[in-house]
Amino acid sequence: MCILGFQKGTRLHLSLARNSRKIWVSGLGKRSVFKINNRDQLRGMALVSPTLIYAILLLAVPLAVIFLFSFWTQDYLTLDRSFTLKNYREAFSDPLYRTLLFRSLWVAGGVTVVTVVLAFPIAYFVSFHVTPKRKSLWLFLITIPFWTSYLIRVFLWKVILGYNGVLNSGLIGLGLVDEPLTFILYNANAVVITLAHAFAPFAILPIFVSLEKIDRSLIEAAQDLGESKYQTFRRVTLPLAVPGIVASCLIVFIPTIGDYVTPRLVGGPNGLMIANMIQVQFLKLNNAPLGATLAVLAMVSVTVIALVFIFLNRKYLRSRS
Amino acid sequence: MKSRGLMIYAVVYLLFLYAPVLLLPMFAFNDSTIIAFPLTGFTTDWFSELRNTPALHTAVKNSVFIAVISAVLATLLGICAARAATKFDFPAKRGVMGFIMLPLVLPEIIVAVSLLVVMVQVLNLPLTNWSVIAAHVLICTPFSIAILNGAFQNIDGALEEAAMDLGETRWSTFRLVTFPLVMPGIISSLLISFTISLDEFIIAFFMTGANPTMPVYIWGLLRFPSKLPAVMALGTILVVLSIALLILAEFFRRRGLRRAGLKDTGGFL
């Protein structure tokens, strides 16, 4: 799935730049249209409508239903349709849900930072130090591992990080440690490592795209004006790569919240996240309304954090310009 | 100097990325039921075991069926939306396109539970392969649109005008000029959607009925240590197939660029 991180990144990058009309327009392509008139508007609407109707029926309606469900309650097999905030009260008062939600946000934040920090040098390397002909090959190499079955990949990290795992036996074999390391499996660390691996191309590709867009003469200009290589990087390259970094962060952060496979396989009891609880509520406890409430809360927190992040970032960019 | 440091980092990073992929065949051919080092010997038993597991065959058939239908439907919806977005202006275009692309940035569990609630609790429908297809079309369509947007954008609008100027109708213009030029994009979209659907677990786990998809079946196997070597063998086969598909997709992408008379800008997809 990760091969599309490129597209995914570009896309998000464009939507982030929504206030700048130019970028958006260039994203949606040239408007070399036969005729721009009402007939064409109708054609456009007719053409987009199958996709739009599909998305409304299978996305907008279900999301609305989930929202509605979060105000209902489940009494064993019967669904009580009276409006109540009981689920929300329960979600806020029970420390378990709070812990899981905060842990999810915390882990997702950690995954985001680790993934993006590890990814940036790679994107930079491919964009600036690889000859143009080889770039496609490098991107190809980066994306290939992500076409391995996701489940099997996560499972293999369990094998690598385990008590008798590949990493520990390797370290002991080399005499670097005497006893197997235990802090790397069945906890949040393992979740961070595994997800940092899973989302690597999602983080690399948007940053790569933004680095590719930088006019190389800007860097020569900065050096011509007396900046050192490091200062040029700090004052020119990095600020221009910010949109890509922002896109990377969001692209890693948002889906991480929704993952329940990695926490289940490598997280141990202290690595479980909110998505695991949502899954349990729906599939095991048969309490769809409470599950819906948790889903709504997860979605709201993700959205709020993403918006605050974008807002702060915009403010930062504006203050610079 | 700096470049060499980066190069070393890049190689180490690639090792990190490839660690699971490299381990996979080692355990798949390892003559031991325990997935751990040291390796004990060479065997192809685990592959034979796969051949003798009818439940797996059913799961694979289900998954392939779901992936093929999802890929075709997602690509058809993708063609409509991408064409509309690149060719026409319509009211609230940005909002409409943003909404259609939303599944790209929505946590998958949200998509999964909301669809589950609608299908089971509201519509009271049984969960079948078609419920998985419905969900997979939803998540594959944005990927398809992203690919096809690029393909449609690469076509010079004057080409379509030229065909009309030379006597073709709107429809025959699309058939003779537009369609051949976006064909490589359509093939990429089909391959990518197919692969996404084939590997998707989070949603499929919620939406499968009595017949599990392949990832759901694998998830079940992961609980049984004795089945793990066979999972490794299955994983190896999947990696090889995915890489073959990827190379095919890349081949079509390059051919598309050549056909459109464009230079390869080095971007993958």
Add this chain to the structure above:
Amino acid sequence: MTKPLIQLKNVTKNYGDVQALRGIDLTINEGEFFSLLGPSGCGKTTLLRTIAGFEDVSGGTVMISDKDMANVPANKRPTNMVFQSYAIFPHLSVAENVGFGLRKSQMSKVEKNAAVDQALSMVGLDGYGSRAAHALSGGQRQRVALARALILKPKVLLLDEPLSALDKKLREQMQAELRNLQRQVGITFILVTHDQEEALIMSDRIAVMFDGEIAQLADPQTLYRRPNSRQVADFIGVMNFLPATVTSVGDTVTAHVDGLGAVSLSGDQFAKDVQTGTAHVGIRPETMSILQESDTGGANVTAAVVEDRAYYGDMTYYDVRLDGGDHIITISMKNLVDRAVLERGEKTRVAWNARALVLFND
């Protein structure tokens, strides 16, 4: 010869609030090489596209061969177009490109192939039929686009800035070839260009457009020598403008021109609605001469000082200040063997001819 082929009556085109065309009235004749000339955004391409059928008109009528084109789509019109980007189908060979429009014709396969060969030969691309379209150079693409449009024997060939993508040498060569081709096939050509030189070289008639309107419609010589407004004069070539006061209006007009003194202008040098009062006169740089000491000059000689000069090799452009005037004017002189190039600050005399002047009302 002058049979009307295309008639535009009060054609308007609006994009939202923007008026791209503001009531165009225009008749283009059979067999004519007609140019639409103007700066970018003046509406010339929009006008061409309304004739081709790619744009609906907001008002007015477009007639081709006395038939109203209102409900005739682009693919049914007797026009063919050469696009600015050439729009060569990249997935087809050269022959397939050229034969694209023959798909629905009644011709046999052999006849179609012969027609393609003939069209290719007409544009000097014999034997290129099997080449891949993307392997062509810019000039070759241009020729393929021409052959592809002409093979359908349209009544009108529309050319949208067809030479703007070519380098200077190739452009000059193609200008001559296009002109010859038009004479050879006898089809009406309508050329859109922003290059005034190109329009002058190639056209029988030129319509100069500004801001969605036709500012002047004339043959090249009239357009150059007798532009009807300062805007047109300024757009085509170089024109000096000197403030003047019109003192009497009749069959001839008398005016006092800054630096030149009193002049008398005859019929074609001023507009019919000329009035007494302030105005400007225009004079082209090459219609005046810098005199050497030995030259006697003609009736009109004015003393002047060289303020600046630019040496172009074949020509020298002088900026001179005329005695008794505040204004600097430009004069171009051929660099003949026996003629010295003057330096800044040198005193000289300027000879001019009153017939070269054009009067513009303020």
